[in-house]
Amino acid sequence: MLTVTRYHRAKNTFKKIFNHRWGFLFGKICETLQNHISKISCRKLRGVALPESIAVETCTQCNNNCSFCPQSSNPRPIEYLSEIHYQQLVDKIVDARFGGALLMSINNEPLLDSRLERFVSYARVRGFTGRIGMFTNGLLLSEERAISLLKAGVQYIIINSYSNSGDKIMGKVKEWIASSEKIKELNTQFPHVQIHLLYRCKDDVLDNRAGEAPNKKTVYCRRAACVFPFSMMNITTDGSLILCCYDFYCTTKFAHIGDGSLAELWRHHYLLRARNKLYEADRTELSLCAKCDFRGYTERPPGIFRFFPV
16 A cells, blocks of 8 residues: 655644744643653553564665765764674564564665565564564665565555655656556555655754754753653664664664563663653753653654554
8 A cells, every 4th residue: 555645744834834933932832742742652661571663774874865864964884784683683573472563774775785675584484473664765666676575575665755845756766656557556466565655855854863963953952751762672783772763873782682582682771771761751861862852752644554653
């Protein structure tokens, strides 16, 4: 099923409407409400035995230059996740009977890794029955690659189509995704698979990405809870676990995938301490969170599966 939304463009328009002299008061009211929502989101997930989703970064590369992403101004060295570490992760996922979502990307472009289909197939062969998906900018997503990924076992592909105007389809994906006949064929061949196309603007000013967003260098420690460490486990290219998907340069490594079972890693003392602090809306003692203006809970365009934070 293909869905197309201009959600993010509408959100930015809404922000501009309230950017007046009285916007400060309105902003404070919204912030208070958001803080309450973030704590409620954390409360629902507090004490769960396993994460809702596990995100794994198989490579550090990206082939785009969005102004809000640290990759555009200070890219990371090119690194790849070893197959041994990936297999360790999948084996632990299966042993734990993890039923959440496996996300094949964090802050990278997953289609730059030619092993992607092999990784997905391994998870399916090992018996993982949960959702497998990814975020991509679509520049390399030809029809052939999309079919290859779906056959391997991918069930969700979320395409963030970035352009300067925010309303154009960019890259190889535009060669086939606008064709109603192609979409009908895919819907028939893969009835339980969903592809979401989101129009995004490369010049958006979003969250400050824990102080690393090139176009929003403000450091603002919001006093709010944060749902990310309560819901999502993040695995880097060297097999390490990091606190949050906003940790672009992996400064919060606290364990390795080989250090224990999935449940043990999820209950790691570092994570428990971070969750306790964040649940109380105290970000000051966590170096990453102390710089972050993320409001603490996720919003999702209509129809996107709940395991995939936007």
